[in-house]
Amino acid sequence: MTDDSADESDAGRRAPLTGRELAKALGISQSTISRAFSEGATISPKMRAKVLEAARELGYQPNVIARSLTTRRSGIVGIVTANMTNPFYVSILQPLARRLQQMGLQTLLFSVPSGQQIDSQLPLLLQYNVDAIVVMTGTISAEMARRWADAGRLVLPFSYTIPELDLPSVSCDNEAGGRAVAQHLVQMGHKRPAFVGGHPHSATSVARGRGFAQGLEELGVPLFGRLDTGEYTYEGGYAAALELGRTRPDAIFFADDIMALGGMDALRFGLGLSVPQDISVVGFDNIPLAGWPTYELTTFAQPVEPMIEAAVRLLTRRDGEAVTAEHSALLPGTLVQRKSVRARGR
Amino acid sequence: MTDDSADESDAGRRAPLTGRELAKALGISQSTISRAFSEGATISPKMRAKVLEAARELGYQPNVIARSLTTRRSGIVGIVTANMTNPFYVSILQPLARRLQQMGLQTLLFSVPSGQQIDSQLPLLLQYNVDAIVVMTGTISAEMARRWADAGRLVLPFSYTIPELDLPSVSCDNEAGGRAVAQHLVQMGHKRPAFVGGHPHSATSVARGRGFAQGLEELGVPLFGRLDTGEYTYEGGYAAALELGRTRPDAIFFADDIMALGGMDALRFGLGLSVPQDISVVGFDNIPLAGWPTYELTTFAQPVEPMIEAAVRLLTRRDGEAVTAEHSALLPGTLVQRKSVRARGR
DNA sequence: TTCAATGTTGCATCCGGATGCAGCCTGATG
DNA sequence: CATCAGGCTGCATCCGGATGCAACATTGAA
Numbered sequence: 036m037t038d039d040s041a042d043e044s045d046a047g048r049r050a051p052l053t054g055r056e057l058a059k060a061l062g063i064s065q066s067t068i069s070r071a072f073s074e075g076a077t078i079s080p081k082m083r084a085k086v087l088e089a090a091r092e093l094g095y096q097p098n099v100i101a102r103s104l105t106t107r108r109s110g111i112v113g114i115v116t117a118n119m120t121n122p123f124y125v126s127i128l129q130p131l132a133r134r135l136q137q138m139g140l141q142t143l144l145f146s147v148p149s150g151q152q153i154d155s156q157l158p159l160l161l162q163y164n165v166d167a168i169v170v171m172t173g174t175i176s177a178e179m180a181r182r183w184a185d186a187g188r189l190v191l192p193f194s195y196t197i198p199e200l201d202l203p204s205v206s207c208d209n210e211a212g213g214r215a216v217a218q219h220l221v222q223m224g225h226k227r228p229a230f231v232g233g234h235p236h237s238a239t240s241v242a243r244g245r246g247f248a249q250g251l252e253e254l255g256v257p258l259f260g261r262l263d264t265g266e267y268t269y270e271g272g273y274a275a276a277l278e279l280g281r282t283r284p285d286a287i288f289f290a291d292d293i294m295a296l297g298g299m300d301a302l303r304f305g306l307g308l309s310v311p312q313d314i315s316v317v318g319f320d321n322i323p324l325a326g327w328p329t330y331e332l333t334t335f336a337q338p339v340e341p342m343i344e345a346a347v348r349l350l351t352r353r354d355g356e357a358v359t360a361e362h363s364a365l366l367p368g369t370l371v372q373r374k375s376v377r378a379r380g381r
Numbered sequence: 382m383t384d385d386s387a388d389e390s391d392a393g394r395r396a397p398l399t400g401r402e403l404a405k406a407l408g409i410s411q412s413t414i415s416r417a418f419s420e421g422a423t424i425s426p427k428m429r430a431k432v433l434e435a436a437r438e439l440g441y442q443p444n445v446i447a448r449s450l451t452t453r454r455s456g457i458v459g460i461v462t463a464n465m466t467n468p469f470y471v472s473i474l475q476p477l478a479r480r481l482q483q484m485g486l487q488t489l490l491f492s493v494p495s496g497q498q499i500d501s502q503l504p505l506l507l508q509y510n511v512d513a514i515v516v517m518t519g520t521i522s523a524e525m526a527r528r529w530a531d532a533g534r535l536v537l538p539f540s541y542t543i544p545e546l547d548l549p550s551v552s553c554d555n556e557a558g559g560r561a562v563a564q565h566l567v568q569m570g571h572k573r574p575a576f577v578g579g580h581p582h583s584a585t586s587v588a589r590g591r592g593f594a595q596g597l598e599e600l601g602v603p604l605f606g607r608l609d610t611g612e613y614t615y616e617g618g619y620a621a622a623l624e625l626g627r628t629r630p631d632a633i634f635f636a637d638d639i640m641a642l643g644g645m646d647a648l649r650f651g652l653g654l655s656v657p658q659d660i661s662v663v664g665f666d667n668i669p670l671a672g673w674p675t676y677e678l679t680t681f682a683q684p685v686e687p688m689i690e691a692a693v694r695l696l697t698r699r700d701g702e703a704v705t706a707e708h709s710a711l712l713p714g715t716l717v718q719r720k721s722v723r724a725r726g727r
Numbered sequence: 728t729t730c731a732a733t734g735t736t737g738c739a740t741c742c743g744g745a746t747g748c749a750g751c752c753t754g755a756t757g
Numbered sequence: 758c759a760t761c762a763g764g765c766t767g768c769a770t771c772c773g774g775a776t777g778c779a780a781c782a783t784t785g786a787a
Binding site for chain 1: 397442444445446447449450455457460465466468471472474475478479482487488489490491492504507508509510615642646649650669670673674675676
């Protein structure tokens, strides 16, 4: 634009251009630069265009850190996760991160020991002016949740809920899913269906188990057996299936896919049973592995896409609108029938 | 401590305590607070203790954002990844993130479309004053790499290298791995070994393939077939195995495990072959799935732990010491023998 | 043509910590 | 007891943008 802009664009310069430098080059004030880059600021369209054009030319971009110092917003969303070995979480994490990126948000990954209270980690995240956190695991104290709400920060349990707190959450309708599985199994003629949960107190596991048990009860089939020691892992599912399998159920519903796969391997290799000839297996999540020919696992699919969209919508709300439990999204999933369930004659 | 500290600790306060507030409460200056929290600052041990104690009591923690504005360091490490569906990356990401956390560093997750140049994303990361980036995929232009080096930022290719650039990197000795696989297969009596790579130009795939080919050559066994269309995915491996399998090799070495698993399924379910009776399969990485009883995949294990330690060591270097390609860590892996390779008689 | 209302821009200051420099205090030395 | 060095602390200012308020420009109406 102006003449002395030339040396500013010198490729050799180290530090990135600051707003004041750009302002000087254009003969205007730093405030104007700032306004050109903020949405609703009072600035003439002509001036804004001029600034943006010059910025593009000279490679100026507002420094996010400095900005967040005053705005107290960072454009960063924290994601708290444990157990990333579970493919389901990965199949969430990847698209979620990418969607957030598209919306101009960054993703700060936070890995916590499985099942633990995450309170102790949160102040640290607050330090980074994280705008919101998506919690895929663990529990939060009411006290800490309140502190975050007070600070205008959204805490969003994803794919599970923390029943005691008034937090919005995004999850699949787990209870309906459990019920759907029960109906399917009964319809296919099963008489001795069993259930393997993740943890006895995990809200997710409890909901799926409850839906399953109620669905069976409604159809007059008793729950043949139950174990809550699957821990949402392959190994846990393997061990649980080994134990439960000896009692000869004719079907096992696992509260998630990775446990179901472990369970199938236990039934096949540990007990020498054949799935689905000797026993049917159903999972929950519909991770990619469930479709592999070795497993062909029938499973209740979580609506991953809609869940991510719902989360993104909540995360990109303008402040001011408080977001409470009423904004929760409880989305319906669908039963995906493959080959791990067989009709049993009677 | 002092009397008016009482109302500072009032649980109802919204914004976190600032250094100036804490200073006032203690009757000292903000500079002193700052010094108490920075490593090599000139401050008496007694004063530091007093400040830290009061800080703990009143819940003060220095604001990371403000700090990074002047220091130009943020304590954040960016991790650039594509293809998180590959369990290998997950098995790196999780422990790496946790280790970094232990060192007081945060992890900013950056997901880019697979195989793409990541240049366009990097300025954004620089905006966040990210201290370093760990690149698990993609390529960087020399220009951009230089810009980062100039800014005192470490760019660390992990588990692969970008041959043209003078960057340190952490990876497994892929060529040695390929050679070890060749030796094992020949020793087990294979005469028609084939190779499936990820991409024709991927440095990793090329190195593994070269080691394999050279190893075979040294032992006087010709490479029976080769395909570089595996794309590091299950589906790619499946397709490649289908194609290659028809030519009847007696063993296939896949450049990574996930392709190998796809390949095994293709051989078994697509071609009706039995592994290892009809054909042997070897992978690379040693992901958890490789040990599952359905697969029992023989594979060359990457030394994940040492690789992560090496990365953390490079990432936590004090500045000033330039880190160049000479600091690269090329770590040895080990062949894990399971049941997907069978000795072939004459 | 004049005055007011509206629209733009600049000035000054703030966000929370880091840091160069000056001033103070301590203790050791002569 | 005086003096000087070295160790600590406080003061002032900076990092890069955001923003309330005042000043100025523009436009339209009277």
